[in-house]
Amino acid sequence: MDRWQAIVEQLPLLRRYALSLTGRLNDADDLVQATAEKAYRKFSLFQRNRNIRPWLFGLLHNLYIDKWRHEQLNSNNEFADDDIQMCHPALQQDLYKALQSLPEEQRSVILLVDLAGFRYREVASILHIPEGTVMSRLSRARASMQKQLSSYNSDNIRKLPL
Amino acid sequence: MITVDEDVLNRLADDELTPLERESILSALELDAKIQQQLSKIKRLKLNISKGLVTETLPPFDISRLPVPNRSHWKVVTFAVSLALVIGFSMGRYWTAPEDTLFVTNQAVGAHLVYAAELKHPVEVFANEEAHLLGWLSKRLDRTVIAPDLARFSFTLLGGRLLVKGDKPAAQLMYERTDGVRVTLYLAQGNMENSEFRFEAGDQASAFYWQDDQTTFALIGALPRETLLNIAQASYDQL
Numbered sequence: 575m576d577r578w579q580a581i582v583e584q585l586p587l588l589r590r591y592a593l594s595l596t597g598r599l600n601d602a603d604d605l606v607q608a609t610a611e612k613a614y615r616k617f618s619l620f621q622r623n624r625n626i627r628p629w630l631f632g633l634l635h636n637l638y639i640d641k642w643r644h645e646q647l648n649s650n651n652e653f654a655d656d657d658i659q660m661c662h663p664a665l666q667q668d669l670y671k672a673l674q675s676l677p678e679e680q681r682s683v684i685l686l687v688d689l690a691g692f693r694y695r696e697v698a699s700i701l702h703i704p705e706g707t708v709m710s711r712l713s714r715a716r717a718s719m720q721k722q723l724s725s726y727n728s729d730n731i732r733k734l735p736l
Numbered sequence: 737m738i739t740v741d742e743d744v745l746n747r748l749a750d751d752e753l754t755p756l757e758r759e760s761i762l763s764a765l766e767l768d769a770k771i772q773q774q775l776s777k778i779k780r781l782k783l784n785i786s787k788g789l790v791t792e793t794l795p796p797f798d799i800s801r802l803p804v805p806n807r808s809h810w811k812v813v814t815f816a817v818s819l820a821l822v823i824g825f826s827m828g829r830y831w832t833a834p835e836d837t838l839f840v841t842n843q844a845v846g847a848h849l850v851y852a853a854e855l856k857h858p859v860e861v862f863a864n865e866e867a868h869l870l871g872w873l874s875k876r877l878d879r880t881v882i883a884p885d886l887a888r889f890s891f892t893l894l895g896g897r898l899l900v901k902g903d904k905p906a907a908q909l910m911y912e913r914t915d916g917v918r919v920t921l922y923l924a925q926g927n928m929e930n931s932e933f934r935f936e937a938g939d940q941a942s943a944f945y946w947q948d949d950q951t952t953f954a955l956i957g958a959l960p961r962e963t964l965l966n967i968a969q970a971s972y973d974q975l
Contacts, residue, residue, distance in 0.1 A: 610802055669784055687750060688785035694752050712750075713742050720777055723784075 577617045581610055584630050587690060592634060594685050597674055608641075609634040631690060632700045635682065672722040680715035683708055740764050740771055749778040787849065787940060840901075841936045844922035844954035845943050847899050847908050852918040852941075859895030859910050869896050876905040877923060879951055883909050884921070884974035889967050890914060901925075919957035919964075921971055926952030933968060935961060944968035948975065 588609060592602035612633050613620075620629055673681055686697045687708075694712075698705045740761055747753050748761055765771055851858055861869040866883065873881040876898055883893050891911035899906040899922070906924035913919075927950065936943045944964050945954035953975065955968040 607802060684785065688782045691786070694747075694750070709743050709746065713746055716746065716778060716781060717742065719781055723781070 578614065580626050581613045581617075581630065584627060585610065587627075588630060588634055591631065591685055591690055592638075594670070594673060594689060595638065595678075595682060597670065605634060605638060608637050612637065625696075627690075628692065628696045628700050631686065631692070635700055668723060672719050675722065676715055676718060680711045680718070683711040684715040684719070687712060740768070742774075745771070745775050745778060749775060749782060783940075840922075840924065840926060840952050840954060841943055841945055843899070843901060843906070843924075844908075844920075844945065845936070845938055845941055845956050847922060848920045848941055848943075848956040851897065851908065852910065852920060858918070859908075860897035862895040863893040865895075866893065873898065873907045873923075877907055877925065877951075879925075879949075881907060881909075881923060882975055884971040886911055886919075886967060886970060889963070889970070891919060891967070894918070899924075917958070919955060919959065919967060922952075922954040922956065924952050925950055933965070933972075935965070937961075946972060948972070 585606060589602060589606045592605040592609075593599060596602050596605065609630060613630055616633070620626070673685070676684070682701060683697060686692045686700060687694070692700070694705050694708045697708045701708070744753070744757075744761055748758065753761065765775065861872070863869070863883075870881050870883060873896060883896070886892070890913050892913075894910045894912045896907060896909040899908050901924040904925055906922065909921045909923075911919050911921070922945075926947065933944055933946050936945065941956050941958045942961065942964060943954050943956040945952065946968070947953075953971070955964060955971055957964055957967075959967075
């Protein structure tokens, strides 16, 4: 497949992940752009028999660690409320806020598993951590999210399949 | 027998257990309502994150930012168009469909997921005021809106609501089966090129959609393709 197309097809999911990770639309789009550029430059290093998704998410994550997280720590660490409100109706804002409250290392794990749909071993390779660490971070992230969302999981939402 | 702790439940929800582990935990699960409850909480959280954190309402990604490699002009244009399509809709599964179609299925399925989940307010007007409901929707959509009879599929009309499609009104009729499963019929003024039945599989609900005169219809539900098609055809025949 054409290398650009292979990258481009993954951009929407990368963007969703980046937005949930950074909480800022500008940061998310910068991150996605930088990831696409890097992926294009490094495409020759990518082994054809590998799955492109974990590779792209790994690139994005490295960029995030190198640059965005550093900058974010130096400025304020709050999610941009305007961006969240623009993107999400009320119910989903609770979800964003709960995610925001997680430590970044837990946030990336739960997003990679639940939003991007990666296997534990893929998350381990994307984040360069052991699979056991993926599991423990995921456990902590979910427990903390559930605690915060308990009011959101109200009886007004049916549990039947839609 | 393995110990059912939080890690194991997470792995079960994420489909990360070996078949042997899975079998062992499932028998433990049957006996313990509290563990079942915890498992469904995890699953609900997963679902909320996967379906809740969407970017469809965002301003589109500015494609001019991307480093378009050396290509002939037409290729750049093709690339830009496909990128716009892909970016606009998450996961890129609407890749080749025409834009109006994308809009319709996206809206119709979205409205289904949002409203079919409601316990107290699934519809704006309930079926006990069916005549009023249909009169109102007909007026707003400027066409006769009929609620097809889906009794032979064991679905009864629950009610309906007015929706928004761009700056135009659209409508949703909701049906419920005795076991609680719901399907919705979506109608909007529209002009899709093609009138034939088309199927769009989704993670949580699938849709059949078609065009009839100046109206676009979609039937949405978490049902097997065949069942949905039969209901869609019955609706089409009556509409």
